[in-house]
Amino acid sequence: MIKVGLILGITGACRTDELVNLPVDDIEDVGSSLIVxxxxxxxxxxxxxxxTDVGNMLELFRKYLSHVKHKRLFLYYKAGKCSSQPVGKNTMGKIPSVVASxxxxxxxxxxxxxxxRRSSATLLADAGVDITTIKRHxxxxxxxxxxGYVENSxxxxxxxxxQVLVGTTTSAITKTVNRKQAELGLCIRRLDWV
Structure with a gap:
């Protein structure tokens, strides 16, 4: 439940209420992707x-869905077993803290x-998506x-x-700088400086 909630929440920039009330009928499995x-x-x-099926997300979703026998998608899990009780807003809202822990x-x-929602907006901005697309999403x-939702990552x-130091060319220098700075970013995050 936590993994599926995280996937749908970030992919769709969902509010907690939207996830809590998401019915199974509003998700269409079209084989290569889910339309939510x-x-x-x-x-x-x-x-x-x-x-889309990045990192076997669809397989994880389908496995979870096979246990759902309720109108609402998210059901309470206890001791590794699915119940018929729908998840509430507080449980759904704790998903990011459970993952962070x-x-x-x-x-x-x-x-x-x-x-x-904040993670979704930030990931889109980091990918170079314009603000109009982020708003629409x-x-x-x-x-x-x-x-205000886009973090300074x-x-x-x-x-x-x-862009400031090298420009937007795709020269070997730019690729080296990008790789080195990406490595630095990973090191900084591992040290919990960010």
């Missing part, structure tokens, strides 16, 4: 997102259900609100540094 519909959102703007990250209590109307800072 979020019809009832806080902003009254229905959203659709897709989950597993990864031994500092300040586990700071990882709330809202981290799923998460269902935000305001550019200011959308920008090392990946984003690295891209900016490369």
């Amino acid at each position: 519909k979020i019809p009832n959102t806080k902003t009254k703007i229905p959203r659709i997102f897709v989950v 597993y990864l031994k990250l500092p300040d586990v209590a700071c990882y709330t259900g809202h981290c799923l 998460a269902g935000w109307k305001s550019t200011t609100v959308a920008e 090392i990946e984003n800072k690295t891209k900016i540094a490369n």
Whole structure:
């Protein structure tokens, strides 16, 4: 349940309520991907997102779904067994802190259900996606609100540094700088400086 909640939450920039109330019928398995519909959102703007099979996510989802015998997707697990009781908002909101604890990250209590939306926006920004696409993906109307969700990550800072110092060419120098800075970013994260 935690893994599926994390996958859907980040992939779809979902709010905790959207995940809690997500019915099985709003997820369509089309073989190579899942099409997920979020019809009832806080902003009254229905959203659709897709989950592709990166890292066997679909296999994990299908395995989880085979145990679900309820209208709602997320059911409570205890002692490794699925119950028929739907997961509540508080349990869903604890998913990021459970993952942070597993990864031994500092300040586990700071990882709330809202981290799923923030992580989604930051990952998109780090990939070079424009703010309009980020807004559309998460269902935000305001550019200011959308920008507030994007964290200042090392990946984003690295891209900016490369553009300032090297330009946007794809020369061997740029590739070397990118690789070295990416390695530095990994080292910094491992040392918990970020």
